[in-house]
Amino acid sequence: xxxxxxxITTALLVAGMVILPVxxxxxxxxxxxxxxxxxxxxxxxxxxxxAVSAALSVALAVPVARGLARRxxxxxxxxxxxxxxxxxxxxIVAILGLLAVFGGSGLVNRIGAPLGVPRLxxxxxxxxxxxxxxxxxxxxxxxxxxxWLDIPAERFRLAAAxxxxxxxxxxxxxxxxVCPGAFAVIFVICLGSFAVxxxxxxxxxxTTVELAIYQAFxxxxxxxxxxxxxxxQLVLGLAAGAFALRVAPSGGFGIGLDRQRDRWDGATPMxxxxxxxxxxxxxxxxxxxxxxxxxxGLPGLAQMPAEVWSxxxxxxxxxxxxxxxxxxxxxxxxxxxxxxxALLGIAVSGLVLGTGYFLLLQPIIRPGDVALPVTMLVNxxxxxxxxxxxxxxxLESARADYGRLAAAxxxxxxxxWRIVYLPRxxxxxxxxAGLTAALSMGDLGVITLFADGDNATLPLQIYRLMxxxxxxxxxxxxxxxxxxxxxxxWGFDRGGRGHVAA
Amino acid sequence: MLQLDHLTxxxxxxxxxxxxxxxxxxxxxxxxxxxxxxxxxxxIAGFIPPASGRVLWRGQDxxxxxxxxxxxxxLFQDNNLFAHLDIGRNLALALTRKxxxxxxxxxxxxxxxxxxxxxxxxxxxxxxSGGQQSRVALARVLLQARPLMLLxxxxxxxxxxxxxxxxxxxxxxxxxxxxxVIMVSHDPQDxxxxxxxxxxxxxxxxxxxxxxxALLRDPPPALARYLGNG
Numbered sequence: 160x161x162x163x164x165x166x167i168t169t170a171l172l173v174a175g176m177v178i179l180p181v182x183x184x185x186x187x188x189x190x191x192x193x194x195x196x197x198x199x200x201x202x203x204x205x206x207x208x209x210a211v212s213a214a215l216s217v218a219l220a221v222p223v224a225r226g227l228a229r230r231x232x233x234x235x236x237x238x239x240x241x242x243x244x245x246x247x248x249x250x251i252v253a254i255l256g257l258l259a260v261f262g263g264s265g266l267v268n269r270i271g272a273p274l275g276v277p278r279l280x281x282x283x284x285x286x287x288x289x290x291x292x293x294x295x296x297x298x299x300x301x302x303x304x305x306x307w308l309d310i311p312a313e314r315f316r317l318a319a320a321x322x323x324x325x326x327x328x329x330x331x332x333x334x335x336x337v338c339p340g341a342f343a344v345i346f347v348i349c350l351g352s353f354a355v356x357x358x359x360x361x362x363x364x365x366t367t368v369e370l371a372i373y374q375a376f377x378x379x380x381x382x383x384x385x386x387x388x389x390x391x392q393l394v395l396g397l398a399a400g401a402f403a404l405r406v407a408p409s410g411g412f413g414i415g416l417d418r419q420r421d422r423w424d425g426a427t428p429m430x431x432x433x434x435x436x437x438x439x440x441x442x443x444x445x446x447x448x449x450x451x452x453x454x455x456g457l458p459g460l461a462q463m464p465a466e467v468w469s470x471x472x473x474x475x476x477x478x479x480x481x482x483x484x485x486x487x488x489x490x491x492x493x494x495x496x497x498x499x500x501a502l503l504g505i506a507v508s509g510l511v512l513g514t515g516y517f518l519l520l521q522p523i524i525r526p527g528d529v530a531l532p533v534t535m536l537v538n539x540x541x542x543x544x545x546x547x548x549x550x551x552x553x554l555e556s557a558r559a560d561y562g563r564l565a566a567a568x569x570x571x572x573x574x575x576w577r578i579v580y581l582p583r584x585x586x587x588x589x590x591x592a593g594l595t596a597a598l599s600m601g602d603l604g605v606i607t608l609f610a611d612g613d614n615a616t617l618p619l620q621i622y623r624l625m626x627x628x629x630x631x632x633x634x635x636x637x638x639x640x641x642x643x644x645x646x647x648x649w650g651f652d653r654g655g656r657g658h659v660a661a
Numbered sequence: 662m663l664q665l666d667h668l669t670x671x672x673x674x675x676x677x678x679x680x681x682x683x684x685x686x687x688x689x690x691x692x693x694x695x696x697x698x699x700x701x702x703x704x705i706a707g708f709i710p711p712a713s714g715r716v717l718w719r720g721q722d723x724x725x726x727x728x729x730x731x732x733x734x735x736l737f738q739d740n741n742l743f744a745h746l747d748i749g750r751n752l753a754l755a756l757t758r759k760x761x762x763x764x765x766x767x768x769x770x771x772x773x774x775x776x777x778x779x780x781x782x783x784x785x786x787x788x789x790s791g792g793q794q795s796r797v798a799l800a801r802v803l804l805q806a807r808p809l810m811l812l813x814x815x816x817x818x819x820x821x822x823x824x825x826x827x828x829x830x831x832x833x834x835x836x837x838x839x840x841x842v843i844m845v846s847h848d849p850q851d852x853x854x855x856x857x858x859x860x861x862x863x864x865x866x867x868x869x870x871x872x873x874x875a876l877l878r879d880p881p882p883a884l885a886r887y888l889g890n891g
Contacts, residue, residue: 560740561740563706563735563737563740566729567728567734567735568729569729582743582745585745
């Protein structure tokens with residue numbers, strides 16, 4: 160049964176690569192007794208900021224999604240597509256963009272100061288929440304928009320014919336169904352957010368558990384404490400993951416969101432103006448930071464330090480390696496048990512895995528020497544659940560459509576994959592590869608634990624430039640990172656679409 | 662000669678029993694939809710294992726053979742061609758796992774010519790009309806060169822005139838190559854057109870095949886109810 164052996168081996172391998180470091184963390188971390196007041200404070204802040212970020216994202220998404228659901232305007236499709244972009248946007252790039260708009264000498268303060276508006280300070284808990292809303296508002300909008308599109312068109316027609324209040328009979332019941340799931344997903348995402356807290360948080364009032372892990376490594380060199388915190392984050396992640404799995408809506412990647420429904424309600428000038436304002440607000444909130452990264456980064460591009468270029472090359476190699484590794488692990492795992500094995504990775508944060516690998520490897524080898532391979536492995540494990548989620552429906556439909564024909568022609572094993580499945584999966588493969596490459600390119604997580612002087616990735620290099628107040632260079636490097644991440648995504652995704660005419 | 666020896670298999674929520682021999686050049690399976698006609702073809706072709714009993718071809722037990730090694734070639738309702746491969750590659754798969762050589766390419770061209778197509782090897786299935794795709798699918802079955810051909814209503818999506826052309830073509834090549842055909846049909850006219858015998862599949866049972874014309878003139882109660890003249 161050689162056909163079964165490969166999936167089973169791969170599933171065991173993936174499960175082992177998650178369970179081994181987790182065991183190391185639990186072994187070293189000790190029980191809940193090892194938690195001091197600082198750790199409890201980090202836990203409280205983590206839960207609080209995640210709840211506030213998720214609530215704000217969902218609450219703001221309601222009017223935006225409603226506007227998008229019932230209006231047509233030029234650029235609507237593009238705007239909705241852009242709402243998917245934060246998923247592949249490197250966190251550090253967004254942070255620099257948010258700093259340019261909301262930072263000390265940013266756009267908002269420069270406009271506000273002459274008008275007597277109090278200065279906005281982005282560092283601290285409000286910065287963390289602002290960044291989380293920036294990343295998750297678009298996701299919430301997409302999830303809610305899906306809810307709106309799932310309301311059958313006939314219901315709107317019926318409501319219009321009866322002159323029934325659409326909000327009360329259709330939209331509010333839908334929101335009550337969809338919002339808890341959207342809240343849960345964003346809550347879980349914000350629990351595990353590290354790079355945002357690293358750059359904008361810190362201090363006793365804005366330290367998340369993940370950031371505390373990093374600080375235990377970097378400032379205290381206390382591996383025991385890091386392991387205790389990692390164990391705490393592990394429990395948090397597993398509990399939240401189990402919770403989210405139960406209430407989560409499906410299809411955050413949903414395509415076809417730019418469909419348009421005929422609507423007869425909301426035709427008053429007031430409703431039009433309100434929708435217009437909300438859509439403009441969302442577009443500006445999303446686009447201004449990105450535009451300012453592009454604008455602010457351009458002048459510095461010419462004189463970027465050499466370290467930036469070498470970091471970029473390292474990141475590119477890392478991203479391509481992680482993509483190859485992810486696909487190699489994903490293809491044998493495109494089954495229901497395989498998906499379960501890969502899901503193990505999503506409940507465990509990258510930093511927890513990183514801590515585990517550090518504990519395992521540190522007695523054997525200098526952690527700095529394996530910074531890139533470990534980061535690549537952790538990136539692959541993190542991307543794996545998404546990739547499997549993307550590829551499985553494609554494989555299942557290829558099997559349903561062509562399984563009998565292939566069996567009749569005696570195609571099996573590698574030949575079956577080469578002749579039938581891989582070509583049929585080309586599009587989702589391109590999309591999945593693009594997603595993995597972009598995520599890995601922009602990841603600022605495990606690498607912060609392992610990297611020493613001369614093996615920084617591009618996101619880490621940008622963080623270091625920010626830390627040494629070389630903002631000009633940091634912005635230019637961020638623009639480079641943005642171009643590389645989006646370029647990788649676009650390139651792979653495009654490759655998957657293929658030359659349609661030929 | 663196909664023999665279904667005390668065969669039972671699962672169809673939806675009930676079991677279907679078949680204990681019949683089919684030996685006419687073309688046998689039609691007729692009966693209401695959902696009765697298990699297509700499932701029976703899938704059992705014969707090896708895609709669905711039976712619950713019990715045996716499938717025998719010319720006296721040889723083929724019950725446990727994998728689909729590709731059975732003496733069977735089947736035309737499915739749809740997806741008879743890989744949409745991402747051109748016609749040449751699609752047909753080559755019936756002959757070889759490698760690139761087709763000179764002789765194999767000639768056989769492909771010959772099979773295409775037999776079904777009335779020429780020079781379409783470089784095209785993708787989507788570039789052909791529905792009728793042309795059916796012809797290519799039939800060419801694929803000819804190249805597979807199996808003595809038993811199963812038709813699972815492959816021409817259902819074609820218009821009446823095209824469907825009749827295809828059925829006539831099937832009857833022609835089957836008699837030419839001395840193939841036995843078993844076809845599923847929900848339209849008694851199709852059965853009457855080319856099948857000398859027909860077996861009723863209804864109410865959990867496959868009846869013995871009888872001459873089609875007589876069967877349709879004087880249908881048993883189950884078939885009469887389906888035909889709407891009972």
